[in-house]
Amino acid sequence: MSTFDTSQPPVMAPVADHPLSPRGRFGRLAYLAWYLVITLIILAVAVIGIAIFGNSASSSDPYAGIGTVSILIMVVAYIVFFYYAIVFTIRRLHDLGAVVD
Numbered sequence: 001m002s003t004f005d006t007s008q009p010p011v012m013a014p015v016a017d018h019p020l021s022p023r024g025r026f027g028r029l030a031y032l033a034w035y036l037v038i039t040l041i042i043l044a045v046a047v048i049g050i051a052i053f054g055n056s057a058s059s060s061d062p063y064a065g066i067g068t069v070s071i072l073i074m075v076v077a078y079i080v081f082f083y084y085a086i087v088f089t090i091r092r093l094h095d096l097g098a099v100v101d
Contacts, residue, residue: 022087025095034088042081049073 017024019034026034053069 026091031092
């Protein structure tokens with residue numbers, strides 16, 4: 001018959017820490033690295049959106065080459081960027097001990 005040994009702490013499985021979740025911590029370098037990654041992704045989406053959906057109108061207006069669809073893509077990309085900037089800041093503040101879950 002097996003007995004339960006209370007002198008040993010229970011073994012806990014490691015919890016998967018997803019970097020895009022607001023729960024967890026980011027150190028200084030992880031915060032900067034993830035912020036750079038999301039910035040490059042959003043920048044690439046904006047450039048590709050302008051390249052694909054931009055108008056080829058030639059006029060004196062500097063914004064004449066930006067089409068409506070590309071503006072909508074940039075707005076959505078900015079909203080996504082803003083959300084993840086907040087998530088990354090929350091994770092960094094968790095590491096600093098300023099925010100408690």
